[in-house]
Amino acid sequence: MQEKILILDFGSQYTQLIARRVRELNVYCEIHPFNKYPGLDETVKGVILSGSPFSVRDKNAPVPDLSKIKGKLPLLGVCYGAQYLAQNYGGLVEASDSREYGRANMKYIDHESELFREIEVDSQVWMSHGDTIMKLPEDFRIIGSTSDVEVAAYQIEEETTFGIQFHPEVYHTTQGLQILNNFVVDVCGCRRDWTPASFVEETVEGLKKQLGDDKVVLGLSGGVDSSVAAMLLHKAIGTQLTCIFVDNGLLRKHEYENVLDSYKHMGLNVIGVDAKDLFLGELNGVSDPEKKRKIIGRVFIEVFDSEAKKIPGVKWLAQGTIYPDVIESVSVNGPSATIKSHHNVGGLPEKMHLKVVEPLKLLFKDEVRRVGHEMKISPTILGRHPFPGPGLAIRILGEITPEKVALLQEVDHIFIEGLRKHDLYDQVWQAGAMLLPVQSVGVMGDERTYESVVSLRAVTSTDGMTADWVHLPYEFLGKISSEIINRVRGVNRVVYDISSKPPATIEWE
Structure with missing residues (x-):
């Protein structure tokens, strides 16, 4: 079983960055809302509490249930997380006279603490908070201070529970990655064995068990995510996977031919569909951006559905969903307001009565590329710039x-x-x-x-x-x-x- 760190999200803009830094250490971690996290089995090695746009003094401030975590598992509170622990267990948090934001330097470090092993006095950290911990509970001790913030870091006596007022995940905290390494490796005991190679091996085995002899259809775009998803599935089920690449007439010059050619060299079973005239006909006379997106999404579903029905016995639809999409859908504050229709076409599984398989749903974009590199996918494909699902339709303003x-x-x-x-x-x-x-x-x-x-x-x-x-x-x-x-x-x-x-x-x- 893959060991992991849980990150409880209080809505901070930096939460994803904490996860990315932990994963850079080859330690797997997951982000969950503070009020909706999974059971704590033996695979959970430690917990990190994120920052938050809230103040712990707000009436509606997020309050987690830590009864099964604090004192039982290693725990690191970052910014709001640190203030919550201090306030909730008997300390005092007040609004600071001046909002503490930006670079600061550590003036005192307790090197007896595992969290600060190899961290230098005077190293730079990044502060971003309007509240300050004025008084700690009795069993808390200060392990780090800056010139302006006495309680920049603390540890609870007889526990592997820590709080830090600064953000170790941002680049401005120069030894932030070392601090996170000290927590997840030295304190939590993680093995640092979550690598692209281990991900490929575990995912392929998981897909074999999940899919068995079932047939799978995947919509290819020529981009990084769908290409890497296709290769993982190909490794697991071979010819049971059929990929469909639709030319909507809004691709780059020669892209349809070039992409089909590159996939042939990868050994994938790919069907190319020339639907240029259909898409452009449906878009004729339409200039509203949102209407254009919806038409392209609808026609894509119709074309894809028509082609998929030609594959006898298909049961699964594979999608190149990646981790930020998953996090967004279950975020603390709910899905963010719609700025535009997402180019990942929804509605396909329901229309086609298919089950969904998402091989990349645990990965960030840069991790997808590393996994693709591990599988020897061409650098030309892995290095491709993102290209919007609606293609040139949203780069031609108006009709x-x-x-x-x-x-x-x-x-x-x-x-x-x-x-x-x-x-x-x-x-x-x-x-x-x-x-x-x-x-x-x-x-x-x-x-x-x-x-x-x-x-x-x-x-x-x-x-x-x-x-x-x-x-x-x-x-x-x-x-x-x-x-x-x-x-x-x-x-x-x-x-x-x-x-x-x-x-x-x-x-x-």
Whole structure:
């Protein structure tokens, strides 16, 4: 059985980051809402309490049931978690005179404590809190202080229960990973054996047991998640897996042919479906972004369902769901408000009366890539930028026509191939071009033109939740702009999007 650390989530923006750092140590961990966590069997080696946007002094502050955890399992409270333990067991937490936010340095460290083994005095930590622990319960002792915060860290006597006021999971805490290592390895005794190789082995064995001789159908997109999911299933059940790749007419230039070719080399059983005319026909005259998404989702379900019915006896639908999707659906505050329809098409399992199998639902995106690397999947596939499910439909602002799609495919092709040619592709998390619903005046030769404007977009990110625009070299942008205007008839102006997420989104629709 896989040993694990449980992270109880109080709604902090940093909770996923704690999980990512623990997993970097090759220790498996799971995030659960503070009020809805699973049974504590022998596989649970320790528990971490996350931070929170709440104050422990709020009337509606989250209150966990720790009766089966505290004093029985190693426990680490981070920020709100530390304040909750102090307040709940007899200490005092009050609003600080000034909100403590940003870098601080440890001025006192108790090196007798296992939590602070090899942590240096004066090492930098990251504070982010409006409350301060003013008084600790009698059996709590201070094990770390900064110049401004006396109770920066504490331990309960005779227990492996710790609290830290700072965030060890953020990069600004320079020895944060060492602190987490001290907790999960030295205190909790975790073996650090959760690796890509062990994940592949355990997942393939699990899929064999779960699926038996049943047939499975998977919708391939050409992206990282669906490709890695397909290979895990292929290892487990071989030819019982049928993959369907639908060309919705909104893919990148030559993408349909290139993706089908790459999958042939992987030994997968793939059916390609050319449904360009159907999708573009249904989208004719529609300019509202949300309507476009819904039409694409509906038509995809219809096409996929029609093809899947040609496979006799199929019982399972495989999906490339990854861990952030799972966490989002059971988060402390419930699913976040809909900013846009999710591109993972819902409704398929119900319509097709299929059971769902999700081989990647425990992994973050970077872990999916490492698992793919372990299975020798081509770096070309693993390094692919994310591409939206609705494709170029949400990069063509306004109404979609075959002519606009063809124009944007050319612009996008020049941009993406330019990034590859100039060794910039791997420095970018996602890139693409947007066709704007405006025309501008230009001069070509002796003639004035009135043609389309395209915007180029390139961002860096780890998971798409936040993103910064990439500072591409001016020389590169200049070359790409000239190439687009000279080669793509109908475009006379190129602009570069320098907005970050938030407040802007990565896509324009």
